[in-house]
Amino acid sequence: MTSSSSPAEHVITLDGTHPSTREVLGGKAYSVNKMRAMGLPVPPAFALPTGVCAVYHDNGRSLPDEIWQQVLEHLRRLEAETGRRFGAGPSPLLVSVRSGAAQSMPGMMDTVLNLGLTPELCEALAAETGDQRWATDTWERFCHSYADIVAGDPNAAPPSDPFAQLRSAIGAVFDSWTNERVKAYRARHNLGAGAGTAVTVQAMVFGNRDERSGTGVMFSRDPATGENTLYGEWLAKAQGEDVVSGEKTPNPLATVGDILPDVYPELERIAEVLEREHRDLVDIEFTVESGRLYVLQCRAGKRAPRAAVRIAVDLVREGLITADDAVSRVSAEQAASLAKTHAVHADRTVLAGGLGAGPGVAVGQAVSDLDQALDLAAAGTPVVLVRPSTAPDDVPAMFESVAVVTELGGSTSHAALVCREIGLPCVVGAGVGTVAKLTGLTVTVDGATGTVYEGDALHTPDEGDVDEYLTELLGYLPDTVPVDHPLAQLRSAHLERA
Known part of the structure; x- marks a missing residue:
């Protein structure tokens, strides 16, 4: 699986000189390779492609020695390009070990940063840079990342051998392909079983x-x-x-x-x-x-669904894509979300406010416990998941909720990315204490304004101006489109309201 298509080669240098595909490299490594080909400032890296994921699992969740030797060869190339040495001073090379499937699944799989440090190499970093604070901060970050992701034990220390750290971290990323959050994400987005995740090893x-x-x-x-x-x-x-x-x-x-x-x-x-x-x-x-x-x-x-429409139309107007491309970029789920016409009574009591990160409006019972959220949703109760912040392990509960509210985080946080993609109303950064204030209450979440209201504040808005971007996009639909096509159904409803 190299640039020369040799089946014996299981590690690929991402230097931009040998094109490959997203299916082989996974999205992350594919983008690194492509950006390096474009001459953009990207740290050097190599990848174990998606096919190695199956090899790893078929080998009893162990990286075969043949592939490990190829990893070591590519690691030496990173050393040559960076002028640093992995596992040795005075200028130690640290790497990130990152996941990446063919389809983008933000935050679903695992990443280990700052790998390659030991207490001795931490001191070498401090001596090299004269910055003990930075070296210590980097070491502490690595210890936390390794314990959480690779060891699965918050009290575990990284191995004293950086090469053992790397081999275990590669395995941990391959293992993350089979976790529950990946299964939930792929099921929600109808992505099928998939070929596996690639692993990207990149200079930090x-x-x-x-x-x-x-x-x-x-x-x-x-x-x-x-x-x-x-x-x-x-x-x-x-x-x-x-x-x-x-x-x-x-x-x-x-x-x-x-x-x-x-x-x-x-x-x-x-x-x-x-x-x-x-x-x-x-x-x-x-x-x-x-x-x-x-x-x-x-x-x-x-x-967000409405953003998908505007972006698609603007790109057509700019001559970058065709009308058919634009139609294909609005999913059935986004079309269904666009068909909803709920708004809120602005005079209702405001319980919390933050940054609107997933546009839309929804009403539900505020719940902070993940298991309780899943149980209530299964019983038919609309759930608003309220958390200090969301982690990838929260995804199954997020997918069963009608909205998400977090105390911390911004519009590019994990919660915002997941909610925005599926059209789930989301408010982030609502402030410490929001979970305690909301839990157990019925609330209305307005993901456009970043506001959480007391009780059910929904109402059906008066008919207003027809959105120009949605009108134009629906005009791209050919007359022969099946009547059960989500956008065709939306066009019918849209024309009735116009």
């Missing part, structure tokens, strides 16, 4: 390095509204998990310009380049280390 860059460092996620357009404006969030002196986990509330992307005025224009340029390459809204993960920008991933961005 450090958003937690210093005051001129940080990490963030940006979208080439607003994924909630579809407006053609750069959108995203970031955190200074942080790493990627800090943003997407929702455990911290990040800052608007525009604040990058306040701290790093030379970086923000480059973010704008990269977003434009990648959007035109993909001919679609793109979701871009980036890190800045000591003022130097790196791009880590690019994929088609998850978007």
